[in-house]
Amino acid sequence: MMELTRKGEYAIRGIVYLAGKPIDKVCLLSDIAAAVDVPPTFLAKIFQQFSKIGLVKSFRGTGGGFLLGRAPENITLLEVVEAVEGPIIPNRCVVSPPECERSGFCKVHPVWKRVQGEVRSVLAGVTLKELTNKEH
């Protein structure tokens, strides 16, 4: 249960790869896909999502490709995961307004809130910088 999908896994691999490159190095999608072992067409969809919210910058045409949208130390794993997987929702009942007609008397609700908080907190505490294999 609670498993990250391939999409999320691939998203992380792809953007961590970008984060490990020089900040001004425009990378081809095809190169990224080959480097992190992800189907290029699938990674394209993922990077389109990233691009829309500014996590990466994209350039079309000859000499085009992708750059990281912000400095790696300013992008958290939580942002990356939520960008492609949507919000961290351990149970429907934690969305607001509560979808659960049982809230009010359901004692499980606060537990899921806590789970959500812990997961978000762990992921928000990790930046792309820490995930690259670059020293210094």
Place this chain on the structure above:
Amino acid sequence: MMELTRKGEYAIRGIVYLAGKPIDKVCLLSDIAAAVDVPPTFLAKIFQQFSKIGLVKSFRGTGGGFLLGRAPENITLLEVVEAVEGPIIPNRCVVSPPECERSGFCKVHPVWKRVQGEVRSVLAGVTLKELTNKEH
């Protein structure tokens, strides 16, 4: 992402209902299902799983039904969830032996381990007793 399935949700509702009944009160599946608003055939499957691992005791035939397998204060939410959803696996890479051929150099791995630990810890810290609406 990371959403509990209906099965998990129903499982919790069903067993919490049982936990709120007197310890020796044999409950009919049909009554439980009606009380917690879950399709009876679906709940049957769930309780079969519970029964196999002793979370509930089942009795067949006339006068049959279900009892909680242990005292409510000795059953955690983690056990209930894992009974029907399987282990808490935020990413494939946390299963042992690691399924991820990238472990060893992948810096994300320990993060997922931490997520897994936090979620398990929250769920393990809640017992069925605390989830019933019974006072005292």
Place this chain on the structure above:
DNA sequence: AACTAAAAAGACTATATGTATCCTTTTAGG
């Protein structure tokens, strides 16, 4: 202007998972 490189966008397919339902079998009591 024409050609080429590269990402964006949209339609489409296959497989797996989730959400059940139905039918038959087993077990137990009256």
Place this chain on the structure above:
DNA sequence: CCTAAAAGGATACATATAGTCTTTTTAGTT
């Protein structure tokens, strides 16, 4: 032996996941 109730197995349908293919847009090059 009849009835009540859970167990087990097969099946059906919907949705989500995982991925592909084709066309369009954008931008640099010749």
